[in-house]
Amino acid sequence: MSTTPAQGSAPAIDKFAQIEQADAAHATSVKTVYVYEAPVRLWHWVNALSILVLAVTGYFIGSPLPTMPGEASDHFVMGYIRFAHFSAGYVLAVGLIGRIYWAIVGNHHARELFWLPLFQATYWRELLGMLKWYAFISPRPGRFVGHNPLARFAMVFSFMLTVLFMVVTGFALYGEGAQMGSWQERLFGWVIPLFGQSQDVHTWHHLGMWSLVIFVILHVYAAIREDIMGRSSIISTMVSGHRTFKD
Numbered sequence: 001m002s003t004t005p006a007q008g009s010a011p012a013i014d015k016f017a018q019i020e021q022a023d024a025a026h027a028t029s030v031k032t033v034y035v036y037e038a039p040v041r042l043w044h045w046v047n048a049l050s051i052l053v054l055a056v057t058g059y060f061i062g063s064p065l066p067t068m069p070g071e072a073s074d075h076f077v078m079g080y081i082r083f084a085h086f087s088a089g090y091v092l093a094v095g096l097i098g099r100i101y102w103a104i105v106g107n108h109h110a111r112e113l114f115w116l117p118l119f120q121a122t123y124w125r126e127l128l129g130m131l132k133w134y135a136f137i138s139p140r141p142g143r144f145v146g147h148n149p150l151a152r153f154a155m156v157f158s159f160m161l162t163v164l165f166m167v168v169t170g171f172a173l174y175g176e177g178a179q180m181g182s183w184q185e186r187l188f189g190w191v192i193p194l195f196g197q198s199q200d201v202h203t204w205h206h207l208g209m210w211s212l213v214i215f216v217i218l219h220v221y222a223a224i225r226e227d228i229m230g231r232s233s234i235i236s237t238m239v240s241g242h243r244t245f246k247d
Contacts, residue, residue: 030244030245030246031244031245032242032243032244032245033145033242033243033245034241034242035109035145035146035237035241035242035243036109036110036237036238036241037102037106037107037110037241038241039098039102039106039110040099040102040106040109040110041238041239041241043095043098043099043102044238045238046091046095047092047095047099048216049088050088050089050091050092050095051088051092051212051216053084053085053087053088054085054088054089054092054166054209055209055212055213057081057082057084057085057088058085058205058206058209059209060078060081061078061081061082061085062202062206064078065077065078086174089167089170089171089174092163092166092167093167093171096163096164096167099113100114108146109145109146109147112146112147112152112155113147113152113155113156113159113160114156114160115156116152116153116156123149124149126142126144126148126149127149127150127153129141129142130142130148130149130150130151131150134150134222134225140231141226141230143232143245145243151222154215154218154219158211158215159212159215159219162208162211162212162215163212165204165208166205166208166209166212168188168191169191169201169204169205169208170205171184171187171188172184172188172189172190172191172192172201173192173198173201173202173205174188175187175188175189176192176198223235231245231246232244232245232246
């Protein structure tokens with residue numbers, strides 16, 4: 001049987017090649033910028049895992065599980081939950097110290113979470129523009145290599161300050177269990193009298209947890225929305241470090 005291609009097939013192949021070349025010529029240009037260094041990306045994901053563990057275990061500490069049947073020595077569920085909570089708290093605190101250090105020695109994007117250009121009129125105009133974008137009023141967002149102005153505002157006031165508050169109040173409560181003279185009590189013992197009593201600190205610490213939960217929900221929504229509608233990468237940027245602009 002002959003395997004020679006039928007006459008007329010070559011022009012068809014050439015036609016498809018021409019179409020693909022035309023499509024490639026009109027394709028949208030893609031640009032990438034290296035934004036987040038490896039320590040920043042590592043901190044982000046370790047921080048996310050720590051907050052997840054802290055939120056889940058903190059909820060059960062505030063609303064304990066029902067009493068388990070049988071001998072108490074056979075069950076240590078709440079003990080494991082508290083241990084996981086305390087361990088994640090230490091990871092969060094150490095990570096925060098490391099992140100502050102990298103804000104000093106890292107690139108300028110590493111410092112965006114710790115300060116805002118509040119006295120620059122341009123910043124407020126850009127922030128208003130992002131508010132219009134998220135409210136579906138503006139058709140396109142501004143192009144920002146690092147965090148956009150609204151994201152920076154939320155990260156500083158809704159995240160970093162809340163995390164700092166949770167670390168301080170958390171170690172103050174931990175210092176009660178560690179007893180007088182422990183380093184936790186010596187460094188953070190002043191917090192409980194400042195709030196009035198231990199239960200007040202528990203209440204504010206619990207409210208801080210819900211504040212972080214709400215922030216995380218909005219943060220994930222905004223990141224996915226920007227990836228789909230904003231024409232620039234967000235989620236993959238925190239994996240590779242490179243921000244991609246699709247036009």
